[in-house]
C-alpha cells in the first residue's frame with residue numbers, strides 16, 4: 048500500500064457546498080478516506096435555543112434549502128405533539144403536498160448533477176429545465192423558489208384556492224411526460240449505464256450495518272420509508288409505492304430518486320382529489336408546556352428525526368436532530384473502497400449529500 | 408470541444424463563486440443562472456470561471472462561518488484587481504437568520520470590500536442577475552472597458568421593471584396607521600429585521616430589508632395586518648445604500664380623553680378585528696386608556 052493522501056475539495060467533487068475529503072490512494076485506486084467536515088457549521092443547536100418557537104420555524108427552514116420544507120414541518124409536528132394539538136385535516140394534506148413538491152425538486156437537482164459529472168452537458172441542462180416546472184410551481188403557490196414558508200405551529204399558513212389547485216394539477220400534468228422521459232434515459236441510455244452500473248456499490252448487509260437512510264438505503268434493498276413505516280399527516284390515507292432497488296450502485300440510487308419523483312406526482316394528485324375543506328390552523332398561539340418529544344418524517348434525503356425538549360417558556364431548552372445525510376456519509380467508506388479516483392465525484396454525489404444539514 | 412461562432416467581440420466578464428457556509432439555497436439558485444436558459448448569465452455578457460485567478464467578479468453566498476473564513480479570504484485574494492464583489496442573499500450581507508452565532512464571523516463586509524448586495528433568502532435568479540449586471544457594469548468601468556455592454560438577449564429579463572413573477576414574496580410593507588404596537592412581528596422575526604422602539608411621542612418601527620428573509624411570518628402573525636408582503640423582489644443595490652434600505656413608520660401616542668395619560672391609539676383595523684363593526688359607544692371608549700375605560704364601565708353598571 049502506497050498510502051498517498053490527497054485532499055479533494057468542492058471544486059474537484061462537483062459539490063455546491065464546501066466539503067473536503069482526505070483520500071488515501073494507491074495509484075489510481077481509493078484505499079481509504081476521511082471526511083473533513085464543519086465548513087458550514089453555523090452553530091444551529093446554539094441558535095435554536097436563542098430563538099423562540101416562531102423564529103425557529105423560519106430559522107430551521109434554512110438548515111438546508113434542498114430539504115427546506117421537511118425541517119419546519121417536522122419541527123412544528125414536534126411542537127404540536129407537546130402542546131397536544133391535532134392539526135386540521137386540510138393542513139395534513141397541504142403539508143404533504145409541500146413536502147412532495149420539494150421532493151421532486153430535490154431529486155431532480157441531484158439527477159442534474161449526476162448528468163453534469165458524467166459529462167452529459169445537454170442532459171444536465173434538460174433536467175434543470177424540467178426542474179424549473181417545479182420551481183415555477185413553488186414560486187406561484189408559495190412565493191419563493193426554495194423556501195416555501197408553508198408551516199406554522201398548528202397547521203399551515205398557505206392555502207390552495209380553487210384556482211391554485213387547478214394550476215398545481217396542470218403543473219403535475221406538465222411534468223409527467225418529462226419525468227417519464229428522464230426515467231427512460233437514466234434507465235436505458237448506454238453512456239449513463241456504463242458510467243453508473245456496478246459503480247460505488249453498497250451491499251445490502253453494509254447498508255444495514257451503516258444504518259443508511261432514504262434513497263441510499265432503498266437502493267440497497269432496504270424497504271424503509273417513514274411515510275410507510277410510521278405515517279404522519281395525510282400519508283396513511285395516500286397510496287404510494289416505496290421505491291426499492293437491489294443493486295446498491297450509483298445507478299440504483301438515481302433510479303430510486305426518479306421513481307420517487309414520479310410517485311410524488313401521484314401523491315400530489317391524490318391530495319388534490321381528497322383535499323378536505325376546513326381550517327388551515329388549529330390554534331394560532333398555543334401554550335407550549337414543558338416536556339420532551341420526538342418527531343420524524345421522510346425528507347428527500349431520508350429519515351429526519353427531531354428531538355425537542357421544552358420547559359414551558361417559548362424557547363426550546365434543547366433541540367437536536369438527526370439529519371439523513373449524516374447517516375449516509377460513513378457508508379462512502381464502503382462505496383469508494385477499490386474504486387478509481389476519477390469516479391469519486393460521481394459516487395459522492397450519488398448519496399446526494401447535504402453539507403449544510405450535516406455541518407449545521 | 409464545442410466551438411461556437413464568435414458573435415460578441417467583447418470578452419465576457421468572468422464570475423467566480425465562493426460558498427461561505429450557505430444553506431445551499433443561494434447556491435442552487437446560482438446553479439440555475441448557469442443552467443437554465445431564461446436566467447443564463449451569458450445574456451449579460453458574463454460567464455462562470457472555475458479559477459479565482461481568472462475571474463473578474465466574486466459572488467459570495469453564506470454568512471461567512473468561522474471555519475471557512477480564512478479559505479474564503481484567501482480565494483477572494485486570488486482574484487486579480489480590479490475585482491468587484493457581490494454578496495448574494497442576506498447571509499453575507501447581515502448574517503440573515505444565522506446572525507449572532509458563535510460560529511459565524513460575518514457579515515462579509517467586515518473582512519472584504521463588498522460592492523453590490525442582493526437581498527433575498529434566497530433571492531430570485533432574476534434578482535441575482537440584476538445584481539450581477541450592476542457588478543459587471545462597475546467592473547467594466549473600473550477596468551476601462553466600459554460603454555460596450557452588450558444588450559441582453561431578452562430585454563427585461565433582469566431589469567428593474569420586469570413584471571413580478573406571480574405571487575412572489577418580496578419586501579415587506581408597513582402601514583403605521585394600522586399598527587397597534589403589540590410587537591408580535593418583532594417577536595417572530597428570525598432575522599431580527601424588525602425593531603420597535605419608544606421614541607419621545609410614539610413608537611418608531613424599522614425593518615431592515617437586508618436582514619429580512621421574506622418569510623412573511625410577521626405579516627402572518629400581525630393581528631391587524633399592518634405588515635403585508637409585497638411583490639417587490641428586485642432589491643439589488645450598491646454597498647453605499649446598504650443601511651438605508653429600510654421600511655419605517657411612526658405610531659404617535661395619543662392622550663387619554665379621561666385622564667390625559669399617553670397611550671397607543673386604537674386603530675380602526677384593531678376595532679374591526681375585535682368587534683367587526685363599531686358603534687358610538689366603542690368609538691367613545693377607544694379614546695380612553697384601559698384604566699379610565701374600566702372605571703367608566705364599572706360606573707355604567709352601578710348606574
Ligand code: SF4
Nearest residue numbers: 429430432496498528
Ligand atoms: S441567504 Fe438564505 S437561502 Fe441564501 S444561503 Fe443564506 S439562508 Fe440560505
Ligand code: SF4
Nearest residue numbers: 596619620622623625
Ligand atoms: S418577513 Fe417579517 S418576520 Fe420574516 S424575516 Fe422579514 S421582517 Fe422578519
